[in-house]
Amino acid sequence: MTADLQLRGLSKEFRGKRGPIVAFSGIDLHVDSGELVCIVGASGCGKSTLLNIVAGLDTPTAGEATLAGFPIQGPGPDRGIVFQSYSLFPWRTVAENVGFGLELGGMPKSEMRERVAYYLRVMKLEKWAESRPGQLSGGMRQRVAIARSLAMEPEVLLLDEPFGALDAHTRGLMQDYLLSVWEQTGTTILMVTHDVEEALFLSQRIYVFSSHPGRIRREIVVPFGVERPQTIRRDERFLDLRDEIHGLLLAEAVDV
Amino acid sequence: MTSLRPGQPVFDRLEVTSRSTAVVTDGASGARGGPRARVLGGRRQPGFWRMRGEISPRLNVVLVAISLAAPLVAWVLLRASGLVNPIFLPSVNEVVHSAKDMVTSGQLAGDTWASSRRVFIGFGLAILIAVPLGLAMGSFRSINALFEPVIGFVRYMPATAFLPLLLIWLGLGEGPKVALIVIGTVFFNTLMIANAVWQVPSELIRVAFTLGGGNVSVFRKVIFPYALPGIIDAARVNLAAAWNLIVVAELVAADNGLGVRIFRAQRFLRTEEIFALLLVIGVLGVTSDVALRLVRNRLSPWSQE
Known part of the structure; x- marks a missing residue:
């Protein structure tokens, strides 16, 4: 089951040495059930903080975040998050990492084994089930992190620059993975990235x-269907939108 | 000059080129001819001085052997030279004999047991206090703000200076010795454990909360296992301090223990006995350190990857 995510008038201030620092203010956005939405912005637009608030790991200064109409108060297994830094438990095997949340939730062993096996298969990790994170490449580690979140079958999956630390080739493969997983599971996904092409793809x-403070500059509807071969990266509409977004971000950068 | 054959491993090629340039820049064998090759990057450091570089297994064995043998050789030579009064510096033989006597009389076993027991109890109590406190300080800024200032202050007070107070408060029995070890190690253990806990990445903790964790389960399943190797390493460092303190405590007031024996040997100028006892303490320390390291590797094999 997935549900729609709503942010209304969301603002966040941090206490700084010379008065409050505004991370972002007046953010209104929504992610419909089953949608994949990206937030693109330069560093300093508070996009990670925003994701943390949706995850319930941080609290807004003003405004409200709701999931299926219910206000978000704290973290919970209905909202999974994946960070850029992998964040795996190094003493647990891949399968034990994926099963971590299920174990906390007290799921019976046999059911858990099945669920873990399923998501290992989805992320093509069966071969590595008994390996430890230290033995895996960056791309594989991030697949474990995604599988671990997906295993909870969350209503929303939050991705905080998940492929930012990967090399370009691996990043492309991971993007294909993510699309196919999204199709298979129908999970609502809200992702933060600074890679414009990644967002468009x-x-x-x-x-x-x-940035400074973070505000929504523009909302862009991406005119491509669910099927996305890598060749859409050469589509004229893709290139036009890419240049448009780069232009918006560059106008920002001049002020810096 | 060597030509680069296709299919030859790159490493080989590099080796060959660097060797041949070395010959050319040498100057002395310039008659060999060939173009004067440029060398980039200055002098290459030999293995010994290559910063963070690997050393060969052979060099490693040699260095370890020197490390252990050099003090022994220096001792033997100094004694043989006759420069030092034999009363100040016993011979290796005398020390071995003295150790044998202490072993056969059963005195060494008794003293070792007495001292080890005090260290074990005192350090064990310090660990029992430091582990939960350090875990809490490393996990909650509130608890850290509550304890860090006072611990940071008290730990600068020399533990040995508490001994007179402890003797007044606790008398002459086991109490003051154990208490001295607790006071001398609990604060450092706590701060080092708290520090090890701060090393747990915040994102790992955050992820655990989004996976349905609460304070208790995140403590048990994330923070403790992640910090465990660091906790054991902290204990290894501070155990040395415990051995330091027990000897001081026994020098002041005790009727058995390795410190007492050292004090008595001094009164009779039996330096060979002091040497033997010091070696015994060193061996005990190294043994406990190795044991703790084995425990760490056993409990957290992932930390060595």
């Missing part, structure tokens, strides 16, 4: 953020 809608 993956998402159905994009929110372009400005």
Whole structure:
């Protein structure tokens, strides 16, 4: 089951040495059930903080975040998050990492084994089930992290620059993976990235953020269907949108 | 000059080129001819001085042997030279004899047991306090703000200076010795354990909460296993301090223990006995350190990957 995510008038301030620092203010956005939406912005637009608030790991200064109409108060297994830094448990095997949340939830062993096996298969990790994270490449580690979140079958999957630390080739493969997983599971996905092409390739809608303070500069509907071969990267509409978003971000950068 | 054959491993080629340039820049054998090759990057450091570089297994064995043998050789030579009064510096033979006597009389076993027991109890109590406190300080900024200032202050007070107080408060029995070890190690253990816990990546903790974890389960399943090797390493460092303190405590007031024996040997100028006892303490320390390291590797094999 997936549900729609709503942010209304969301603002976040941090206490700084010389008064409050505004991370972002007046953010209104929504992610419909089953949608894949990206937030694109330069560093300093507070996009990671925003994702943490949706995850329930941080609290907004003003405004409200709701999932299926219910206000978000704290973290919970209905909202999975994946960070850029993999964040795996190094003493657990791949299968034990994927099963971590299920174990906390007290799922019976046999059911857990089945569920873990399924998501290992989805992320093509069966061969590595008994390996430890230290033995895996960056791309494989991130697949484990995604499988671990997906195993909870969350209503929303939050991705915080998940492929930012990977090399270009691996990143391309991971993007294909993510699309196929999204199709297979129908999970609602909200992803933060600074890679414009990645956002265009993956998402159905994009929110372009400005920085200092973070605000929504523009909302862009991506005009591609669910099937996305790598060749759409050479589509004229793709290139035009890429240049448009780069232009928006560059206008920002001049102020810096 | 060597030509680069296709299919030859790159490493080989590099080896060949660097060797041939070395010959050319040497100057002395310039008659060999060939173009004067440029060398980039200055002098290559030999293995010994290559910063963070690997050393060969042979060099490693040699260095370890020197490390252990050099003090022994220096001792033997110094004694043989006759420069030092034999009363100040016993011979290796005398030390071995003295150790044998202590072993056969059963005195060494008794003293070792007495001292080890005090270290074990005192250090064990310190660990029992430091582990939960350090875990809490490393996990909650609130607990850290509550304890860090006072611990940071007290740990600068020399533990040995507490001994007179402890003797007044606790008398002459086992109490003051154990208490001295607790006071001398609990604060460092706590701060080092708290530090090890701060090393747990925040994102790992955050992920655990989004996977349905609560304070208790995140403590048990994330923070403790991640910090465990660091906790054991902290204990290894501070165990040395415990051995330091027990000897001091026994020098002041005790009727058995390795410190007492050292004190008595001094009164009779039996330096060979002091040497033997020091070696015994060194061996005990190394043994406990190795044991703790084995425990760490056993409990957290992932930490060595």
